[in-house]
Amino acid sequence: MKKYKKTSDIKVGVVGYGGAFNMGKKHLEEMQKTGMIPTAVLEIDKSRLAVAGEDFPGIQTYTSIDKMIKESGVNMVAIITPHNTHAKLAMKFLKEGISVVCEKPLAITTAECDAMIKAAKENKALLSTYHNRHWDGCVLEAVKRIVKKGEIGDLIKVNARCGGFGQPGDWWRSSKTISGGIMYDWGVHFLEYCLQIIDAGITEVSGFSKSSVWDTKWAEDTIESEGYAVIRFDNGVWMNLMVTNIDQNIKDGMIEFTGTDGTYIMNHGDYKIIKHKKNGQKTIVEGKNTDSKQDLYYKNVADALTGKEKLVITGEWSRRPIQILDLAVKSAKQGKALKAKHK
Ligand SMILES: NC(=O)c1ccc[n+]([C@@H]2O[C@H](COP(=O)([O-])OP(=O)(O)OC[C@H]3O[C@@H](n4cnc5c(N)ncnc54)[C@H](O)[C@@H]3O)[C@@H](O)[C@H]2O)c1
Structure with missing residues (x-):
C-alpha cells in the first residue's frame, strides 16, 4: 500500500453527498479532523452537489467519475452511495491506484469483495469499509x-x-x-x-x-x-x-x-x-x-496511510459480514x- 509522509498529503474526495443522513458532510468532516484535505465531491444529483459546495466552500465538484479521476488529484475517496453501486465505483478508483473507503456494506456479494480486495493489492491502494460502529x-x-x-x-x-x-x-x-x-x-x-x-x-x-x-x-x-x-x-x-x-x-x-x-x-x-x-x-x-469513539475510524485510516498503525478495518475483515x-x-x-x- 502506498504510504504518505504526512496526513496533509492525503487529498480526499467523496462519492455521493446524499440527503438522507447527510453522510457526505460527516465523512469529509471526520477526514478533515485527522488532517486529510477535503478536495472533491462527485454526485449525480446537482442539487446535492450545490449543498456540498456550500458546506465546503471552494471544494471541487464533479458529475463525471472519469473527470474526477483525471482532474481532481484525490488520492482517497469515500463511496457513500446505494449498495449496488459500491463495487463498480470502487473498482474504477482502485484500478487507478486511488484508495477507497467504502460505506457499509463493502458490496453485495463475496465475489465482488474478492475482486475489490485483489484490485486494491495489485494497485497498492488502501481498501476499507466505513465500519464506524466498530467503535x-x-x-x-x-x-x-x-x-x-x-x-x-x-x-x-x-x-x-x-x-x-x-x-x-x-x-x-x-x-x-x-x-x-x-x-x-x-x-x-x-x-x-x-x-x-x-x-x-x-x-x-x-x-x-x-x-x-x-x-x-x-x-x-x-x-x-x-x-x-x-x-x-x-x-x-x-x-x-x-x-x-x-x-x-x-x-x-x-x-x-x-x-x-x-x-x-x-x-x-x-x-x-x-x-x-x-x-x-x-x-x-x-x-x-x-x-x-467513532472518530477512531478515520484516525486509524490516516495512521495506516502514513505508516503509523496497521489498518483495523481491512477489506478481508469487511468481507466477513458480506x-x-x-x-x-x-x-x-x-x-x-x-x-x-x-x-
Ligand atoms: N455507517 C453509517 O452509520 C451509515 C449511516 C447512513 C448510511 N450509511 C451508508 O451510506 C450509503 C449511502 O446511504 P445514504 O443514506 O447516505 O443514501 P442517500 O440516498 O442519502 O445518498 C446517496 C447519494 O448517492 C448519490 N449517487 C448515487 N449513485 C451515484 C453515483 N454513481 N455517483 C455519484 N453519486 C451517486 C445519490 O444521488 C444520492 O445523493 C449506504 O451504503 C448506507 O448503507 C451508513
Missing part, C-alpha cells in the same frame, strides 16, 4: 466484558434481532436489487459487532426469508419482509440474526450473548448481565455503556445450508 460504546463495552474479562464464561450462542412490525419506506433501501435485501443495512452493523466477539471461522449459513407481506413502489423487487440467518462457527458457537418488518412481538434486547456463566444483553445505551446459580438464585447486573449475508440470501432461495469458502 460504538455498546460493542466496546461488550468486548471488554465478554472477551477481555470473560464475565459470561465461554460463549455458546448469539441472538441478534432488529426491526419490528411496520411498512418499509419508499426509498432505495426497500429495493432488493439496490440494497441487496433487508439484512444489508442494519444486519451488516450487527454482524460486524458480533464478529468482534465470536473469534472463529464461519462454517456454514442457513438463510430463511418471507417476502410480499408488504408492498412498496418497488413492487416485486421489494425487500424481504423478514430475513433470518443461522450461522455456524468453527468453534461450535452459533448465531441467529433476524431483520424484520413483520415480527409482532419483537423481544427486548438488541443482541444477546449466552455463555457458560451468564447471558449478556447488549443495547445501544446500556447492558445487562443475567446469571443463575445452580441453586436457582438469579442475579442481574445493569450498567451504562462506555462512550462511542459472506454471511450472501450465503443467507442464496441459502434461503435454495432451502439448504451453504458452506462458507472464506473463514
Whole structure:
C-alpha cells in the first residue's frame, strides 16, 4: 500500500453527498479532523452537489467519475452511495491506484469483495469499509466484558434481532436489487459487532426469508419482509440474526450473548448481565455503556496511510459480514445450508 509522509498529503474526495443522513458532510468532516484535505465531491444529483459546495466552500465538484479521476488529484475517496453501486465505483478508483473507503456494506456479494480486495493489492491502494460502529460504546463495552474479562464464561450462542412490525419506506433501501435485501443495512452493523466477539471461522449459513407481506413502489423487487440467518462457527458457537418488518412481538434486547456463566444483553445505551446459580438464585447486573469513539475510524485510516498503525478495518475483515449475508440470501432461495469458502 502506498504510504504518505504526512496526513496533509492525503487529498480526499467523496462519492455521493446524499440527503438522507447527510453522510457526505460527516465523512469529509471526520477526514478533515485527522488532517486529510477535503478536495472533491462527485454526485449525480446537482442539487446535492450545490449543498456540498456550500458546506465546503471552494471544494471541487464533479458529475463525471472519469473527470474526477483525471482532474481532481484525490488520492482517497469515500463511496457513500446505494449498495449496488459500491463495487463498480470502487473498482474504477482502485484500478487507478486511488484508495477507497467504502460505506457499509463493502458490496453485495463475496465475489465482488474478492475482486475489490485483489484490485486494491495489485494497485497498492488502501481498501476499507466505513465500519464506524466498530467503535460504538455498546460493542466496546461488550468486548471488554465478554472477551477481555470473560464475565459470561465461554460463549455458546448469539441472538441478534432488529426491526419490528411496520411498512418499509419508499426509498432505495426497500429495493432488493439496490440494497441487496433487508439484512444489508442494519444486519451488516450487527454482524460486524458480533464478529468482534465470536473469534472463529464461519462454517456454514442457513438463510430463511418471507417476502410480499408488504408492498412498496418497488413492487416485486421489494425487500424481504423478514430475513433470518443461522450461522455456524468453527468453534461450535452459533448465531441467529433476524431483520424484520413483520415480527409482532419483537423481544427486548438488541443482541444477546449466552455463555457458560451468564447471558449478556447488549443495547445501544446500556447492558445487562443475567446469571443463575445452580441453586436457582438469579442475579442481574445493569450498567451504562462506555462512550462511542467513532472518530477512531478515520484516525486509524490516516495512521495506516502514513505508516503509523496497521489498518483495523481491512477489506478481508469487511468481507466477513458480506459472506454471511450472501450465503443467507442464496441459502434461503435454495432451502439448504451453504458452506462458507472464506473463514
Ligand atoms: N455507517 C453509517 O452509520 C451509515 C449511516 C447512513 C448510511 N450509511 C451508508 O451510506 C450509503 C449511502 O446511504 P445514504 O443514506 O447516505 O443514501 P442517500 O440516498 O442519502 O445518498 C446517496 C447519494 O448517492 C448519490 N449517487 C448515487 N449513485 C451515484 C453515483 N454513481 N455517483 C455519484 N453519486 C451517486 C445519490 O444521488 C444520492 O445523493 C449506504 O451504503 C448506507 O448503507 C451508513
